[in-house]
Amino acid sequence: MSATIDGMILDPELEAAVSFFPPADLSDPVTARERLAELAAAIPVPATAHLRIEDRTVPGDVDVPIRIYRPREARGAMIWLHGGGFVMGDLDTEHPWATMLAENSGATVISVGFRLAPEHPFPAAHDDVYAVLAWTAEHAAELGIDPARIAIGGHSAGAGLATAVALRARDQQGPPIRFQLLNQPVLDDRQQAWSARNFTDTPFVTRAKVAQMWQHYLGSTPATPYAAPARATDLSGLPPAYIATAEFCPNRDEDIDYALHLLRAGVPVELHQWPGTFHGSQAILSAEVSQRQSAELAAVLRRALADASTGSQKHSAAQ
DSSP states (O other): OOEEETTEEEOHHHHTTGGGSOOSOOSSHHHHHHHHHHHHHTSOOOOOTTEEEEEEEEOSSSOEEEEEEEETTOOOEEEEEOOSTTTSOOTTTTHHHHHHHHHHHOSEEEEEOOOOTTTSOTTHHHHHHHHHHHHHHHTHHHHTOOTTOEEEEEEHHHHHHHHHHHHHHHHTTOSOOOEEEEESOOOOTTOOSHHHHHOSBOSSOBHHHHHHHHHHHHTTSOOOTTTSGGGOSOOTTOOOEEEEEEEEOTTHHHHHHHHHHHHHTTOOEEEEEEEEEETTGGGOTTSHHHHHHHHHHHHHHHHHTSOSOGGGOOOOOOO
């Protein structure tokens, strides 16, 4: 039986855990980072016996920390970007998710510790991620991966960064990206979609928090498609994508709209809207719906990197 909070019919297992999430506030970035770290520390880390894990740095405008998770016999790679509203998160907070993704997908996962706003506003994080993409392609042989099987993705703001970097790689004829794995991506600073106007006080993410996030990330810089990909007008030639949305998430509709625009541009898309969920609720690993969400991300990535015939690979349209 579903539970209702302020008119939202939440999955009952998720509703019971709402109180464990930190307050939806980014007015003090340092405190917000500490609270997210506490939440991440409470998430059990899967066994890593089948993974080789290594911390390295990638040269760019600054040295970018990365953590590489190598399963046995992995040939493809995922550049994976943490959530946290461009303000919070690091390699440690993303460790449970990166571990699960590598363990269950069979792909090498390269988790990126990009610079955070407001200390480092756009385009710092974007440039860091692009540098890691270029480095991964250049060092594919050393990493033991097929350069034709490099995907990019992430959670929330990380998924938004992945989307933007895919646009840049297309525009600048950069390293080829095989696939985009986008979980609840942050794409639009304008907050005009129906969900952004109606889900103003949802758990963990509110309209005020989204406004704070974009202010920290953009600073005084006007938004461009490389900052807010929903502003892009030409989506042709982009890599196939999987996009997952949460029902009670302010950015739900901007994600669905982006998926539809990709489809109209001829880009294969798989879209999954998860009923009864809210932004970030996947952190409640004990919930059955969260387990299905995490398993699906890994399964989708495994399929996307399964063979080298990128051109002939077919992905289903919206579910």
